[in-house]
Amino acid sequence: MCLSIPSKIKSIDSEMNTCIVxxxxxxxxxxxxxxxxxxxVGDYVLLHIGFAMNKIDExxxxxxxxxxxxxxxxxxxxxxxxxxxxxxxxxxx
Amino acid sequence: MNDELELKDLYDGFRDADxxxxxxxxxxxxxxxxxxxxxxxxxxxxxxxxxxxxxxxxLLPDNINFIHGPGCPxxxxxxxxIDSAYILSLQEDVIxxxxxxxxxxxxxxxxxxxxxxxxxDVRFVYSPLDCIKIAKxxxxxxxxxxxxxxxxxxxxxxxxxxxxxxxxxxxVYFHINHVTVPEVMKELIDSRDEHVDSYNNRIDAFLGPxxxxxxxxxxxxxxxxxxxxxPVVVAGFEPVDVMQAISxxxxxxxxxxxxxxxxxxxxxxxxxxxxxxxxxxxxxxxVMFKWRGLGNIPTSGLELKDEYxxxxxxxxxxxxxxxxxxxxxxxxxxxxxxxxxxNPPDCTVFGTACKPTKPxxxxxxxxxxxxxxxxxxxxxxx
Numbered sequence: 001m002c003l004s005i006p007s008k009i010k011s012i013d014s015e016m017n018t019c020i021v022x023x024x025x026x027x028x029x030x031x032x033x034x035x036x037x038x039x040x041v042g043d044y045v046l047l048h049i050g051f052a053m054n055k056i057d058e059x060x061x062x063x064x065x066x067x068x069x070x071x072x073x074x075x076x077x078x079x080x081x082x083x084x085x086x087x088x089x090x091x092x093x
Numbered sequence: 094m095n096d097e098l099e100l101k102d103l104y105d106g107f108r109d110a111d112x113x114x115x116x117x118x119x120x121x122x123x124x125x126x127x128x129x130x131x132x133x134x135x136x137x138x139x140x141x142x143x144x145x146x147x148x149x150x151x152l153l154p155d156n157i158n159f160i161h162g163p164g165c166p167x168x169x170x171x172x173x174x175i176d177s178a179y180i181l182s183l184q185e186d187v188i189x190x191x192x193x194x195x196x197x198x199x200x201x202x203x204x205x206x207x208x209x210x211x212x213x214d215v216r217f218v219y220s221p222l223d224c225i226k227i228a229k230x231x232x233x234x235x236x237x238x239x240x241x242x243x244x245x246x247x248x249x250x251x252x253x254x255x256x257x258x259x260x261x262x263x264x265v266y267f268h269i270n271h272v273t274v275p276e277v278m279k280e281l282i283d284s285r286d287e288h289v290d291s292y293n294n295r296i297d298a299f300l301g302p303x304x305x306x307x308x309x310x311x312x313x314x315x316x317x318x319x320x321x322x323x324p325v326v327v328a329g330f331e332p333v334d335v336m337q338a339i340s341x342x343x344x345x346x347x348x349x350x351x352x353x354x355x356x357x358x359x360x361x362x363x364x365x366x367x368x369x370x371x372x373x374x375x376x377x378x379x380v381m382f383k384w385r386g387l388g389n390i391p392t393s394g395l396e397l398k399d400e401y402x403x404x405x406x407x408x409x410x411x412x413x414x415x416x417x418x419x420x421x422x423x424x425x426x427x428x429x430x431x432x433x434x435x436n437p438p439d440c441t442v443f444g445t446a447c448k449p450t451k452p453x454x455x456x457x458x459x460x461x462x463x464x465x466x467x468x469x470x471x472x473x474x475x
Contacts, residue, residue, distance in 0.1 A: 003139050003330060004245075004304050006103040024100060031222055033252040036368035044103065046307060046360055049192060050220020051249050054307045054366055058098045060359040065102060068112040068333065075115055 004048035006056055009041050021047055107331030116336035117152040123340065126347045130156040132295045133342060134433055136278060137302035138165030138461025139330050145466035147332040157339065160295060160433035161456075161463035163277055163387060164302055166242040166270075167194045168427075168455040168462040171385045172419040174270050175200030178239045180413055181268060181406060182213035188231060190224050191239040192246070193217040198458050201419050221246075221253040228257075228265045237266045237406045245304040247271045247395060248369035251376050254397075254404065266406040269396055272382050274305050275313045276393035281432055282321050295433050298342045300335070301327035303357055310365025311355050318351045329357035376401060383418065385455040386427035425454035430463055437467040444468055 007021035007030070017032045019039070031051045032039065039045065044056035106112075135141055141161045144150065150159060163169055175195075179202050182189035189205070196206050196217060209215045214234075216227065221238060228236040240250040250271065257265045281294060301314050306327045314325040324345045328338030338356040345352060355361050373395070382394025402408045421428065424442045429435035437443050437456065447453040449465050456464035 003142070006100065008100050022100065024104065031220070031252065033255075034248050034366060034369050034372075036366055044098065044100070046304070048304060049246060049249055050222055051252065053245075053304065053369075054360055056103065057359045061103060061106075062096070062098055064337075064359065065106045068106070068109065068115070071115045071119070072111050075118065 004046045004053060006044055007047045007052075009039060009043050009045060009052075011041060012039070019045075019052065021045065021052070023047060104331075107329065107333045109333060112333045113147070113152065113336055116333070116340050120157065120336070120340050120343055121154050123343045123347055124154040124156055127156055127343065130158060131297045131343070131346055132158045132160050132433065133298045133300055133339065134160040134162045134281070134296045135300040135335075136162035136164045136274060137300075137305065138162075138168060138459070138463075139303060140300055140328065140335060141165075141463055141466050142461050143330055143332055143335055145470035147335075148470070149332065149335060152336075153339070157343070158295075161430060161437075161466075162281070162433075163384065163431040164243065164274065164305075165455075165459050165461040166246070166272070167198055167459035169272065169277075169384045169386070170195075170198060170241065170270060170455075171383045172200045172421075173383070173415050173417075175204070176202050176419075177268060177407075177414050178205055179203060179208045180415070181237050181239070181410060182208045182215050183211065184235075184410065184413065186234050188214045188216060188227060188234050188236045189239055190216045190218055190221075190227060190236055192221075192241060194459055195239065195241060199452065221249045222256065224253055224265055225256055225260070225262060228262050232264060235264050235266060237268055239268045239270070241270045243272055243274055243302070243305050244308045244373075245302075247377070248308060248366070248372050251369075251372035254376055254401065255372065257404065265404070266409060267397060267401075267404050268406040269377070271377070271395040272384070272393055273379070273395065274302060274309075275316070276390055277384065277387070278314075278317065279321075280387065280390045280393070282317075282323065296323060298323055298345075299325045300338055300342070301325045301353075303328060303330045303334075303361070306355075306357065306361045306365065308366050308369045310370075311353055311361055311363050312365070314353050318353050322351055324351045325353045327353075327355045327357050327361050329360070386421060386425075386431050388428075421455075422453045427454035427456045427464070430456055437464040438471070440464070 007023040010020045012019045045052035205215045311327050317323045326338040326341045328334045377395040379392040380394045380396040383389050397405045426440045452458045456462035
C-alpha cells in the first residue's frame with residue numbers, strides 16, 4: 001500500500017498539471033497536484049497511487065550513498081589491516 | 094559512482110548487500126554498549142514488510158527487538174467499514190471504486206471480491222483520479238470512492254474531491270476511512286482498556302513511517318521524544334534505510350539522547366508537504382475512529398467537513414449502512430500484537446485457521462500486516 005516508488009520525470013503537461021514518469025523503464029502518467037515545489041523534466045519524484053508526492057532531494061540521496069561507500073571502504077581497510085596483522089603474527093611466516 | 098544521480102542508484106544504492114552488512118556490524122558493536130534490550134516499534138506496515146523480506150531480525154544482535162505496529166491501512170479497517178463498502182457496492186446503479194489492497198479483506202458479510210461475484214460493479218483503480226473518467230463514462234451511475242489510508246493517501250482523496258467540485262461532476266461520492274498516525278502511537282503508549290494495560294507496553298523507541306512523513310513532516314512525532322521519552326527516527330522503506338535508522342536509534346541510547354531524527358532526508362523534511370496539509374485541512378475534520386484490533390481512538394480518523402455532505406456516501410446512504418459494532422474474533426490476538434505485547438506465532442490460530450488466503454484477524458489481511466509477513470517470510474527468523 002505505502003510502498004511508493006522513485007521515478008524520473010520525462011515530460012510535463014503544465015496545462016493539466018500532470019507528468020509522464022519513468023519508473024525503472026515503465027512509463028506512466030502522474031498528477032502533479034500535490035507537488036509544492038517547482039519541478040522540471042529530469043527531476044526525481046516519489047510516485048504513489050498516481051500522484052507525485054514529493055521531489056527527491058538528489059543532494060541528500062547522493063550524500064547518503066557517499067557515506068555508505070565510505071563506511072564500506074573503512075571496513076574493508078580494517079579487514080585488510082587485520083589480515084596483515086594476522087599474517088605478521090603467523091609463526092610459519 | 095558518478096556524481097550524478099541515476100534512477101537505479103535510488104533502488105540499488107539503498108538495497109546494497111555490503112551496506113546492509115556494514116550497518117549490521119556497526120549496530121552489533123554499538124549494541125554491546127547498551128546493557129539492555131531495546132524494543133523498537135516500526136509503526137508502518139511497509140517497514141514490517143521490509144524487515145521480514147530482507148531478514149533484518151537475523152542480522153541484528155539479540156538485544157534489538159522489533160515490535161510490529163498498526164500502520165497498515167487495510168489491516169486496521171474494522172469489519173463494519175468493510176461491510177459498508179460491501180453494502181454500498183450492492184446498491185442500485187452504484188460503481189464502488191477503491192484501491193487494490195481492499196479486494197480480499199473480509200468483513201462480516203464477505204469481501205469486495207465476494208460482492209463482485211454477486212454482480213456488484215467494484216473497480217480497483219491505480220489512482221483516485223481515475224474515478225473522474227469512470228464517472229464521465231457512466232453518467233447514469235453513482236461512483237462511490239471508498240477512500241482508505243493514512244496521511245500518505247489522504248491528500249490524493251482531497252485532490253479527487255477538488256477536481257469533482259471544480260469540474261462540477263455530480264455523480265462522484267466519497268466514503269472516507271482515512272486515519273492518522275500520531276494518535277494511534279499515543280494510544281499504544283498511554284491508553285488503558287479492559288483488555289490490555291498499555292502502560293505495560295514494551296515500546297522503547299519508534300521507527301517513524303516513511304511516506305506518511307513525506308506528507309506530514311517529521312514534526313508530527315515531536316511529542317514522542319519530548320513528552321513520552323521515546324526517541325523517533327523517521328526511516329525510508331529500503332533495507333539500508335531501516336538498518337541506518339536502527340543504528341541511529343542505538344546511538345541515541347548509548348549516548349543517552351532522546352531525539353527526533355530523520356534518516357529519510359532525501360524525501361522527508363520537518364515541515365513536510367504543505368500543499369498536501371492545506372488540502373487535508375480544507376476538506377477534513379478529525380473524528381473518532383474504531384481501529385480493527387485496537388478499538389476506538391479519539392480524533393484518529395478523518396471525515397469530510399459538513400459543507401461537503403452532498404458528496405458524503407455515509408450521509409446519502411445512511412439508511413442502509415451498518416451502525417452496530419462488530420467484535421473482533423475471540424481467538425485473534427491482533428490487538429496484542431499491534432500493542433507490542435505478543436508476536437504472531439504466539440497466536441493459537443496463526444498459520445492454521447488464520448492464513449493469508451483466509452484471514453481471521455487484521456494482521457493477516459494485507460501483505461503489510463505483521464502476521465502475513467511472518468507467514469510469508471517467517472522461516473527467515475532466527
